[in-house]
Amino acid sequence: MSDLVSQRPTRIVVDLDALADNLRAIRGRVGVPVMAILKANAYGHGLIPVARHLQAQGAGQFGVAFVEEGIALRRAGITVPILVLGGILGRQAGQLIEHDLELTVSSIDKLRKVEAAAQALGRKAVVHLKIDTGMERIGVHSETCAPFIEAAVASRWCMLKGVYSHLACADDPGSAMTALQLERFRAACAHFTRLGAPMPIRHLANSGGILHFPDSWLDMVRPGILLYGVLPDPQARPTIEVRPALELLSQVVYFKVVHAGRPVSYGATWAPPADTRIVTIPLGYGDGYPRALSNRGQVLIRGRRLPIVGRVCMDQFMVDLGPDGTAYNGDDVVLIGQQGDAAIRVEDLALQADTIGYEILTRLNERIPREYRGG
Template sequence: MNPTDAIRPAHVEVSLGAIAQNYDAIRAHVGTASVMPVVKANAYGHGIVEVARHLMNHGAPCLGVALLEEAVVLRQAGITLPILVFGGVATRQIPQFIAHDLMMAASSIDKLRQIDEAAAAVKTKARVHLKIDTGMERIGVHWYNAEKLLEASLSFINVEVAGIYSHFANSDAADLTSAREQLARFLEVLEFYPKRGLQSPQRHIANSGGILQLPESHLDLVRPGIMLYGVYPSKEVPHTVTLQPALSWKSQVVYFKVVQPGSPVSYGATWQSDHPVRVVTVPVGYGDGYFRALSNRGQVVIRGQRHPIAGRVCMDQFMVNLEWGTAYNGDAVTLIGDGISAQDVADWAGTIPYEVLTNINSRVPRVYV
């Protein structure tokens, strides 16, 4: 039986093979650097557990997530790889990090002290990555104040500093001046270790943009996010790594009608035709994560042809203008795939492909191939 037959007439198809292929291409591109696949935000909409399990079996050495909850889900699913949680750590969360053997970001001496005390209480060592802010102004100790943090980190006996990292704000831009300045600041901070004759922890700063455009930023480890799923982080970056999109979003025609001239379609009466047209209804809407901003702007593929959305996208459905094209109930409708990329959808909606992918919510079933 076709796996899509038993579910609603809309689903996301995820190619785990494409994700593995992209991982291999990234690994070949970065040489000796390790590759940490980033599976935060439900693996960019692709399914965190299934993607993480496939990457673990494929040989990935570690994983990155944004939240403690994401990491706990992976542990409960049997993922045993080292996992780094990038986000800020609340004091009350520290015991959970330690209990689930997770690496956490540490950006202050006070936080290191709290982590050290929590680890001592259960007679273990906690693993951290020191977070350096080189220009993002999100979390992390400023690069010009980092030496005190690095010095203090050497004194906590229940804390193992497994890594030190920063994050690019503009590595996917055509102008790399800002990214190169951030890298220079990070490298300056890293001089702390050789100056004291110490082995540096694992150093990392390169996200997808850095992987594609700044080979000098690859250091010991890289953190591919959106490119792991076959989507480039912006239209400006060169395609120095060949990627295969891993996700397609499909639905079906569930209703067909002929709409007469002057008869508005959907909420707000924002679209009507001056001649008779064939209109079909598709059972997907902004309640699934298909943006309302695509109203009267987005396109889908039916029977190999692109057709525009007619009227406003509803919570659970939208309509498509076929003009006098042909379609029948049950015909496949492609929202992403068949020549429509996540970047296309982002352009129509006035956003970025990251938001397109992560906005597809759990109401849409995932099918893995």
């Protein structure tokens, strides 16, 4: 089956040198350690190959969303410290400890469950405390976190490595929310000083924080989408020079002339006003390519920017070459990336599909083979 999959003309190409350059650029800008975020299959780039490459580049800390991602990394030989950022259930604590994964502790109740699991295993858990400064997702509210911090400092079975929060609006450089969250986070961290306890590693800045809010860099930063060369929001300022690490490519598999008025694809939502030339591309929403790009998206063929026509299907979609356009079976098609002087960025697709770059990348699933270059 793997031999058959490898023959598929649609593929993702990941530039490992771009990833290394982006990590280097972020490090050079912030001047503090970097936690490389690898959740959601490394933002569609491939969890294990990306982790192995970044570890070879000297990355000192990884972050993932779920315990399963952390275990997959350990089984692949990754030795870098790995923080599981998501909320956990008490029954998962032992698994995290056994695989040498760092835990997010988001309440006193979670702390007690982690302590019990660590004691049962006879080994300490490495934990980061989650403070809620404005996301209302997980974590103890900053204004009521004193008992939580006191309990963590006093814990015999938890080794307190970090304390962190998450920025809700840092993608927007004009938002006042980030300053408020930083103020709340600093107030929460002051409890360590009050208790005479060592200050854990404080980490707050996501990609938006790294780009726009130097005060949020503190002791460590957590780049996600920025590490992969994509801006987190149309409003984001490119204060750090990064380059995209992912291309999405395919090939033409069918050519035909469609006569005027003959509708194309499901729902008959588009028909040419005059005879035109249509090609079919073997990729669809079953691969994670957005159906929202129906009659809106574009691709590059022979250096020309051409429109997607009709609805994107599960496995295919159609492109209008125009009445005089030329393309042949096997011609390269760029869906994300560059061809000649033209380029289609993740940010462009997100705008056309009325979504965000994060969704474009993380929806690209394992049905698409991945190739790795450089490194």
